[in-house]
Structure formats: structure tokens, C-alpha cells
Amino acid sequence: MPIAYSNKNFARFQSLIALFLLCLALSVLSDKFLTVSNLWNVMRQISVNICISVGMTLIVLTAGIDLSVGSVLALCGAITAGLLKNGIEIPSQNLYIGFTVLGAILAGGLTGSALGAFNGWAITRFRVPPFVATLAMLTVARGLTMLWTGGFPISGLGDTFLFIGTGWFLGIPVPVWISIVVVALAVFLTDKTRIGRYIYAIGGNENASRLSGINVNKVKIIVYTLAGALAAVGGIMVTSRLDSAQPNAGISYELDSIAAVVIGGTSLSGGRGSILGTVQGAIIIGVLNNGLVLLNVSPFWQQVVKGLVILLAVIIDKSNGKGE
Amino acid sequence: MxxxxxxxxxxxxxxxxxxxxxxxxxxxxxxxxxxxxxxxxxxxxxxxxxxxxxxxxxxxxxxxxxxxxxxxxxxxxxxxxxxxxxxxxxxxxxxxxxxxxxxxxxxxxxxxxxxxxxxxxxxxxxxxxxxxxxxxxxxxxxxxxxxxxxxxxxxxxxxxxxxxxxxxxxxxxxxxxxxxxxxxxxxxxxxxxxxxxxxxxxxxxxxxxxxxxxxxxxxxxxxxxxxxxxxxxxxxxxxxVGRKIEVMRKTTGRQDCEALLEVENLSLKSRLKAGNVLSNISFKIGKGEIVGLFGLMGAGRTELLESIFGLHPAHANGQVLIGGQAVCCDSPARAIAAGLALVPEDRKKDGLVLGLGVKNNISLTTLEEMEKLGALNDSQECALADHYIRELRIKTPSKDQTARNLSGGNQQKIVLAKWLATRPKVLLLDEPTRGIDINAKTEIYKLIIRLADEGLGILMVSSELPEILAISDRILVMSEGRLTGEFLASEASEDGILKKAISFKQ
The missing domain is CATH 3.40.50.300 (P-loop containing nucleotide triphosphate hydrolases)
Known part of the structure; x- marks a missing residue:
């Protein structure tokens, strides 16, 4: 039996077992955990992290990283909210442009894509390490958010818009639908398309990929652009759920999303991992967060526990990968 | 003592x-x-x-x-x-x-x-x-x-x-x-x-x-x-000198055939110091010809192949013609489109994605042809992999086996397969039998000869003289970035080649 193959399956199996045990423990410890309303609540909260983490997975598979997702999320949410509420006014031209919900959402999505593309461009054109390029973007996008909002929340966005974050469709919350669609598209992308195969190839061996005629830079730019767009999706969902774009939204979201990727078994050195693994990672983190709140664990201890879980997951993953 | x-x-x-x-x-x-x-x-x-x-x-x-x-x-x-x-x-x-x-x-x-x-x-x-x-x-x-x-x-x-x-x-x-x-x-x-x-x-x-x-x-x-x-x-x-490989040379005197690959005045500037890694290199390869390129370590053999394949666009100068057409190879993608294929010296570092399976490695160069409505056509990919696993006799338990787990000889065959899949006109081979066992070597020699018989032009870099003598129609010798000798297979000897490859600075 090929070692790598069986390990991969074993690893996937492991995080499912961990999730199951976690749920079992929580339902014993708290009578509120295993209720319909709580489970939907958890799912709704997780869906934002799933969207971001899908983008993060694509990047990590190419052996990159994106630290800017939290800030990009905040900026895109703020731009969508701002355009929706205030439109664009250019007094000198005596011009006012109003935005429909769809128009505002598209503008937010485009902003995220553009910032992601910029990340990809800086990384490929100037060979800036992804860690540094996206760290710079983390600061830049946060600053732009502050400039756009003036440091104040933008609230009161209208019922149509609120449907995205709080509505229900066929008995399932809309954010959950969105994350299902995002995950389905990403699974298709990674498993069935040429770009997907190139993503794995580049992460596995960038040299060999380049020599095989793959346009490595183009693939990387696409991947960072997608991650930016998905951060925008997350930003719009958060803004809608709260009926407010917070200038401080999304702080440290990059850490939750890297955690989901890592717990899901994707190797930070690239080339190995899966979208569905990341979904499991995001669910584990979400359930853990929810459970610790239900059990009245202090927020400080919550952070400690979460950190240890991430460490444990990576240690287990490393020992799985030893055969290679 | x-x-x-x-x-x-x-x-x-x-x-x-x-x-x-x-x-x-x-x-x-x-x-x-x-x-x-x-x-x-x-x-x-x-x-x-x-x-x-x-x-x-x-x-x-x-x-x-x-x-x-x-x-x-x-x-x-x-x-x-x-x-x-x-x-x-x-x-x-x-x-x-x-x-x-x-x-x-x-x-x-x-x-x-x-x-x-x-x-x-x-x-x-x-x-x-x-x-x-x-x-x-x-x-x-x-x-x-x-x-x-x-x-x-x-x-x-x-x-x-x-x-x-x-x-x-x-x-x-x-x-x-x-x-x-x-x-x-x-x-x-x-x-x-x-x-x-x-x-x-x-x-x-x-x-x-x-x-x-x-x-x-x-x-x-x-x-x-x-x-x-x-x-x-x-x-x-x-x-x-004096080592022998069973001679498999076909010796059909193909030098007069139409030129498939022509390299004219190729030079490569050094990135590290003043001066050139390659100086004014010109040669031709005919249809169906196997040209062996011999040189000692550091003679610039690998750099020559890389420059032809478009890996040093900023530092290389000179012209490359394929089938009489000047091609501008400033990237591997262009070189592949022009009909070139490069089997690199270090297959683990440059040839394979070790974590991917046999099938996915073989199809990596030709995925564009495998798309149907935006998705990859798995049956087409399987067919390609099956074809080459059979054709090149790649020994693998399955076509999804991770490339890492195969022997050196079989890994090298995967690299060859992925390049043959692009249906190249000219095959550039850099030490194609390095680090593989003797049986796999023989299989690869036979394959190279068969490909030449099918009309490919082949440039094979090797630092093993017996190997070069065994299958080349013509032999080029490099030393310190220059072509220093050319021999027809019939008139080549190990001593003669080695003398041209060793620098005499007296």
C-alpha cells in the first residue's frame, strides 16, 4: 500500500473523529449544544470563516500565505455598506451615483479581487515573499477601511441587504447556502480543472512546474485574486449579519483561517491538502468556539485552548507525513 | 605496508x-x-x-x-x-x-x-x-x-x-x-x-x-x-578511458538530413561575474539524428540546454531555429509550443512533482488538451497515462501511485513520458541516465534510438563517454563554455573526445 495515499486517508479520517468526539463531549457537557437553534447558529458563524479559508487553502496549496484577508474583508464590507447607504457624491460635478444592493455587492467583490490581484502581482513581479507582501496589505487595507469609514460604523443597510446574512432559504440560513456554493465551486476548481492541478503542481514543485510550461505567475495571481474575492464575500456576509460595517471587522480572521487550513491537513509547504479538509478544520474551530462559550469558559482561556488545538493538529499532521 | x-x-x-x-x-x-x-x-x-x-x-x-x-x-x-x-x-x-x-x-x-x-x-x-x-x-x-x-x-x-x-x-x-x-x-x-x-x-x-x-x-x-x-x-x-557499453549505434549517417534545430551564436552572460558562461555556440541537429554533447563538470552543458529552452531570457543572446523557423524562446511555454522538450538533469528538483501521482505527472504538460467544458477529462488523462505506462514500460502498482515512491529509472521514464506527450520535434536530454540502474539505462538508450528513428532530433548531454559513444550519430564536445570539438560517431574515440574536453592551459 502506498504510504502517502493511506496517510492522506488516515489524516482525513482523524479530523472527522476529532470533530465527532468534540461534539459528543459538548453535548454531554452542555444541554444547549445539541439544539437546532444552536447548531444553525454555529453554522452561520462558521460560514464566514469557511469562505475565507477556502481562498486561504488555494494560496497555501501553492506554498504561499495571505495575512491580509481580515483587513480586506473589513474594507470590502465597508465599501459595500458605504455605497449602499450613501452612494458616491461628487459635488464639483454635481453628480450623485446611487447603488442598488447588487451594485454595491459587486463593487465590494471587485475591491477584494483587485486587492488580491495586487498581492499576487507584488509577489510574482517583485519576488516579495507572500508573508511580507500580504502583511503590507494587511496594514494598507485596514488603513483604507479607516479612511473610508472615518473610523465609524456604517449601519442601517436595509432589509434586502440583511437577507444575505440573516435570511433563510429552504429551511437553511443564507450564509450556509453561500458557503456551500463556495465550497462546491472550490472543490470543482481544485479537483476537476487545469488551474486546480497547476495549483497542486506549483506547490509541490515550482521548478518542475515552470519547466513544464506552466505560467506559474499567472496561476499565482489568479489564486490571490480568488482569495481576495472570497474575503470580500466574507466581508459582505459579516456586514449584512450585523447590519453594520465595522471599521474593526475581521481583525485576526487570518489566524482563524490559517488555523482551519492547517487543522484540515493542508501542508504549509504547499502541494498537499484539500478544500474539504479545510471545511472540517473550520467546523472544528467553530464548534470549539461555540462550545467554550456555552460552557462559560473565560474568553482568555478560549484563546489558550484554541492555540493548543492548532499546535496539536500540526504535530499530528507532521507525524502522519513522516513517511514521505 | x-x-x-x-x-x-x-x-x-x-x-x-x-x-x-x-x-x-x-x-x-x-x-x-x-x-x-x-x-x-x-x-x-x-x-x-x-x-x-x-x-x-x-x-x-x-x-x-x-x-x-x-x-x-x-x-x-x-x-x-x-x-x-x-x-x-x-x-x-x-x-x-x-x-x-x-x-x-x-x-x-x-x-x-x-x-x-x-x-x-x-x-x-x-x-x-x-x-x-x-x-x-x-x-x-x-x-x-x-x-x-x-x-x-x-x-x-x-x-x-x-x-x-x-x-x-x-x-x-x-x-x-x-x-x-x-x-x-x-x-x-x-x-x-x-x-x-x-x-x-x-x-x-x-x-x-x-x-x-x-x-x-x-x-x-x-x-x-x-x-x-x-x-x-x-x-x-x-x-x-576504456569502459565499454554494448554498442547500439545505428550509424546511418543522417548528417545530411534537413536541420530540425539550428543554434546560431548562442552566448550566455554570467550572473555572478563578468564574462560568459557560454560563448558563440553554433550547431545543427538533423531530423532523426542523435547528437551527444560531452563536457566535464562546469563546461556549460546544462546552461546550453537551458538557454535553448528559454530559461535565461535576460542573459542569453543568439538565435534558435526550429525547422528553419526562427523562434523566440523566452519561456518554457514558448519553447514547448515551438516543439522543444527538456528532460532536466535533476529529475527530483526540476523534472517531477514528487507528491503527484504518475498519471498527473505525465499529463502535466498537456492539460490544455484535456479540457472539456472547463473541466479536465479524466478518461482522456487515464488513456494518456496508460499509453505511456505501457509504451515505456513504467513499473508502477497503479497510475495514481505517488511519483516519490517509484525507483529512479521509472521516475525518469515518467519525465520522458510527460515530454513525449507534447509531441516534440527536438528532445533535449540532460544526463538522461544519471543515477539509474543498468537495466533501466539500457531501456532508455533503446527508447532514445527508437525516438530518433521516428524522426525526432535528439541532443543528449552526458558526462559518461561510453554512453555517448554507444548511441550518438555525432558528438559535440564543450569546454569552458565553448564548443571545442565535433566528431562523427565513426571517427570518435574516447581519447580524442576527452582531450577536447580537458582544458590544456600551458
Whole structure:
């Protein structure tokens, strides 16, 4: 039996077992955990992290990283909210442009894509390490958010818009639908398309990929652009759920999303991992967060526990990968 | 050995690797106060022998006698402590540390308080540098030194441990003129201090200047040893060659066919220093022709293939024509589109995505043809993989087996398969049989010949002369970035080729 193959399956199996045990423990410890309303609540909260983490997975598979997702999320949410509420006014031209919900959402999505593309461009054109390029973007996008909002929340966005974050469709919350669609598209992308195969190839061996005629830079730019767009999706969902774009939204979201990727078994050195693994990672983190709140664990201890879980997951993953 | 001057003696050493015998019953002796030249073609077993002497390979058959007693080197550090030091071709210094810090790395002197005794270490280093006549401060960071100076720092490291036997692997490959003279002076000094030196080099003229004795390895066997005095270069070359591969040459005289690949005045600027890595290289390859390209390490063979394949667009100059059409190969994608394929020298680093399966590696170059409505057509991919697994007889439990888990020969076949899938006109092969066992080698030779018969033009770089002689129609020889010789298969001999490949600077 090929070692790598069986390990991969074993690893996937492991995080499912961990999730199951976690749920079992929580339902014993708290009578509120295993209720319909709580489970939907958890799912709704997780869906934002799933969207971001899908983008993060694509990047990590190419052996990159994106630290800017939290800030990009905040900026895109703020731009969508701002355009929706205030439109664009250019007094000198005596011009006012109003935005429909769809128009505002598209503008937010485009902003995220553009910032992601910029990340990809800086990384490929100037060979800036992804860690540094996206760290710079983390600061830049946060600053732009502050400039756009003036440091104040933008609230009161209208019922149509609120449907995205709080509505229900066929008995399932809309954010959950969105994350299902995002995950389905990403699974298709990674498993069935040429770009997907190139993503794995580049992460596995960038040299060999380049020599095989793959346009490595183009693939990387696409991947960072997608991650930016998905951060925008997350930003719009958060803004809608709260009926407010917070200038401080999304702080440290990059850490939750890297955690989901890592717990899901994707190797930070690239080339190995899966979208569905990341979904499991995001669910584990979400359930853990929810459970610790239900059990009245202090927020400080919550952070400690979460950190240890991430460490444990990576240690287990490393020992799985030893055969290679 | 009764001779008291013998420092180290190797008796009947055999070293086996899976599928290969790297050293076969080798015996030799090294004397104190003398320079012993270790000579042989690439692949003759020199590096394996050096690794055994320096403790890198502690397991082998046979015996080493060191200072008259049976010796066992458990590892490089153990060998070092017993007085055997190797200076590798690629220097092992840490660039941002100072000379002193490098010299004492891993054996720092400490004060009675447990802190590092910087002044004492600096003083010792200064003494060593004085002895080696290197006029730089012991506090200089190593990356600021010239390569020749760095080499002297390596020697200083060796002297610090009171080495009795210093092995130098191609010490002049990266240095020139005055630096070489300095090195030779140091070697003369070391000799005078009764140190033994093993000197490995392809540059025969150097060996005649500094070596006292020679040992010739060929095909893993020690062929002959003796005194340098009285030998001629031709005699030495005659001893290095002589290995045979069953001749499979087709010898059909295809030189007159239409040219598939034409290279005109190709030059490549060096990134590291002034000057060229390749200078004004021009040649043609005809339809169905196998052209062997021979050169020693550092002759620029790999760089030539890479430049043709568009990997150095910013530094390369010259023209490449395929089928009479000038092509601008500024990226691998363009080169592939023009009908070129490159099987790189290091298949693990440049050839394969080791974590992907056999099938996915084979289809990597042609995924564009496998798309249907935006999705990859799995059955088409499977068909391609099945085709080549059968055609090239790739031994794998399944087509989804991870490439990492296959043997070298099968990995190489996967690389070939992925390139054949692009239906190239010209195949550039860089050491296509490096590190694979003899049966796989034969299979690959046969495959190359079959591909040529089907009309491909093939340029095969190899540092194994017997291999080049066995299958080439024509042979080009490179030395120091230039084409220095061209032979038809019918008139080529190992001696003739090797003479063109070795630089004679006298």
C-alpha cells in the first residue's frame, strides 16, 4: 500500500473523529449544544470563516500565505455598506451615483479581487515573499477601511441587504447556502480543472512546474485574486449579519483561517491538502468556539485552548507525513 | 605496508548501492608529505571514494588502515577528529558569519565563565590566516570574500583540527590565475609540514604541477597508480578511458538530413561575474539524428540546454531555429509550443512533482488538451497515462501511485513520458541516465534510438563517454563554455573526445 495515499486517508479520517468526539463531549457537557437553534447558529458563524479559508487553502496549496484577508474583508464590507447607504457624491460635478444592493455587492467583490490581484502581482513581479507582501496589505487595507469609514460604523443597510446574512432559504440560513456554493465551486476548481492541478503542481514543485510550461505567475495571481474575492464575500456576509460595517471587522480572521487550513491537513509547504479538509478544520474551530462559550469558559482561556488545538493538529499532521 | 610514510591505506574496498556497484575492490595508499592525484571520468567512483575516506559513508566492504592501524570513521565529525578533512567543491561556509566564527563553528573556545572566548579565537584565526598568507581581517564576513579566499578559509578550518590528510575536491573549479597560484603555494607548504593531500581534479595540467603520485579510477575499479614523474597527459587519459557499453549505434549517417534545430551564436552572460558562461555556440541537429554533447563538470552543458529552452531570457543572446523557423524562446511555454522538450538533469528538483501521482505527472504538460467544458477529462488523462505506462514500460502498482515512491529509472521514464506527450520535434536530454540502474539505462538508450528513428532530433548531454559513444550519430564536445570539438560517431574515440574536453592551459 502506498504510504502517502493511506496517510492522506488516515489524516482525513482523524479530523472527522476529532470533530465527532468534540461534539459528543459538548453535548454531554452542555444541554444547549445539541439544539437546532444552536447548531444553525454555529453554522452561520462558521460560514464566514469557511469562505475565507477556502481562498486561504488555494494560496497555501501553492506554498504561499495571505495575512491580509481580515483587513480586506473589513474594507470590502465597508465599501459595500458605504455605497449602499450613501452612494458616491461628487459635488464639483454635481453628480450623485446611487447603488442598488447588487451594485454595491459587486463593487465590494471587485475591491477584494483587485486587492488580491495586487498581492499576487507584488509577489510574482517583485519576488516579495507572500508573508511580507500580504502583511503590507494587511496594514494598507485596514488603513483604507479607516479612511473610508472615518473610523465609524456604517449601519442601517436595509432589509434586502440583511437577507444575505440573516435570511433563510429552504429551511437553511443564507450564509450556509453561500458557503456551500463556495465550497462546491472550490472543490470543482481544485479537483476537476487545469488551474486546480497547476495549483497542486506549483506547490509541490515550482521548478518542475515552470519547466513544464506552466505560467506559474499567472496561476499565482489568479489564486490571490480568488482569495481576495472570497474575503470580500466574507466581508459582505459579516456586514449584512450585523447590519453594520465595522471599521474593526475581521481583525485576526487570518489566524482563524490559517488555523482551519492547517487543522484540515493542508501542508504549509504547499502541494498537499484539500478544500474539504479545510471545511472540517473550520467546523472544528467553530464548534470549539461555540462550545467554550456555552460552557462559560473565560474568553482568555478560549484563546489558550484554541492555540493548543492548532499546535496539536500540526504535530499530528507532521507525524502522519513522516513517511514521505 | 612496511613503508613508514604511508599515512592511509585502502584495501579491497567495495561499496554497493541498490542496483549499482560504485566501488569494486579498490585499493590504494596515500603517503604523508605527498600530493596524490585522484583521477577518473565522472562516475568513475571518485566521489564515493572521497565520501568513504571522509566518513560520510561509514558502511562498506573492505578495510582502511590509518597510521598503521585499522580505522573506522563513524561519520564526518569522527573522521575530522582523527585528522581526515575534506574540502568540498561547494564550500560549506556560513556567509553572514565572520571568518573566525566559521573557523571555530561547532568547536568554539569558551572562557572559564562559559562565554565565548572571542579574543583567543580571533588570535588563533589570525595565526592561521597569516600562515596561509590571506591578508584579510578575521572579522570579515565570509560572503564578502572572493571564492578563492573562501577556499583558504576552508583550509584554515582544516588546519585548526590538525588535519593530517586533506582531501580537496576540484579546488580550482571556481578560481582563476593568481588565486590558483596562492592555493598551490599553500599546498606546497602543507606538503613541507608532512601533511598528506588527495587532490581531485579534471585539470591535468594542474596535476602535473603539484601531484607526486596518481591513482586512476575507472568504472569503480582502481586501474593503476604510480609516480607522476615520467607520465604524459596522453598516457593518463589512456588509463582513464576504456569502459565499454554494448554498442547500439545505428550509424546511418543522417548528417545530411534537413536541420530540425539550428543554434546560431548562442552566448550566455554570467550572473555572478563578468564574462560568459557560454560563448558563440553554433550547431545543427538533423531530423532523426542523435547528437551527444560531452563536457566535464562546469563546461556549460546544462546552461546550453537551458538557454535553448528559454530559461535565461535576460542573459542569453543568439538565435534558435526550429525547422528553419526562427523562434523566440523566452519561456518554457514558448519553447514547448515551438516543439522543444527538456528532460532536466535533476529529475527530483526540476523534472517531477514528487507528491503527484504518475498519471498527473505525465499529463502535466498537456492539460490544455484535456479540457472539456472547463473541466479536465479524466478518461482522456487515464488513456494518456496508460499509453505511456505501457509504451515505456513504467513499473508502477497503479497510475495514481505517488511519483516519490517509484525507483529512479521509472521516475525518469515518467519525465520522458510527460515530454513525449507534447509531441516534440527536438528532445533535449540532460544526463538522461544519471543515477539509474543498468537495466533501466539500457531501456532508455533503446527508447532514445527508437525516438530518433521516428524522426525526432535528439541532443543528449552526458558526462559518461561510453554512453555517448554507444548511441550518438555525432558528438559535440564543450569546454569552458565553448564548443571545442565535433566528431562523427565513426571517427570518435574516447581519447580524442576527452582531450577536447580537458582544458590544456600551458
Amino acid at each position: 612496511t613503508d613508514t610514510a604511508t599515512l592511509l591505506e585502502v584495501r579491497n574496498i567495495t561499496k554497493r548501492f541498490p542496483g549499482v556497484i560504485a566501488l569494486d575492490d579498490v585499493s590504494l595508499s596515500i603517503e604523508a608529505g605527498k600530493v596524490t592525484a585522484l583521477i577518473g571520468e565522472n562516475g568513475a567512483g571518485k566521489s564515493t571514494l572521497m565520501k568513504i575516506l571522509s566518513g560520510v559513508y561509514p558502511d562498506f566492504e573492505g578495510t582502511i588502515y590509518y597510521k598503521g592501524e585499522t580505522a573506522k570513521f563513524a561519520g564526518p565529525k569522527d573522521a575530522q577528529q582523527q585528522g581526515v578533512v575534506i574540502i568540498h567543491q561547494e564550500l560549506n561556509l556560513i556567509p553572514y558569519l565572520t571568518i573566525t566564527e566559521n573557523v571555530f563553528l561547532g568547536r568554539e573556545l569558551v572562557t572559564q565563565y562559559g562565554t565565548m572566548d572571542k579574543s583567543r579565537m580571533r588570535k588563533r584565526t589570525q595565526e592561521l590566516l597569516d600562515r596561509l598568507k590571506l591578508k584579510v581581517s578575521p572579522d570579515s564576513q565570509v560572503f564578502k570574500l572572493k571564492v578563492g579566499q573562501q577556499q583558504i578559509v576552508e583550509i584554515a578550518k582544516a588546519l585548526l583540527t590538525d588535519a593530517e590528510l586533506i582531501i580537496m575536491d576540484e579546488p580550482t573549479s571556481a578560481i582563476t590565475g593568481a588565486e590558483v597560484e596562492v592555493l598551490f603555494d599553500i599546498i606546497a607548504d602543507l606538503k613541507a609540514q608532512n601533511k598528506a593531500i588527495v587532490y581531485v581534479s579534471h585539470k591535468l595540467d594542474e596535476l602535473f604541477r603539484i601531484a607526486d603520485q596518481y591513482v586512476v579510477l575507472r568504472d569503480g575499479k582502481s586501474i593503476e597508480s604510480g609516480e607522476m614523474a615520467g607520465m604524459t597527459q596522453d598516457q593518463l587519459i589512456g588509463k582513464m
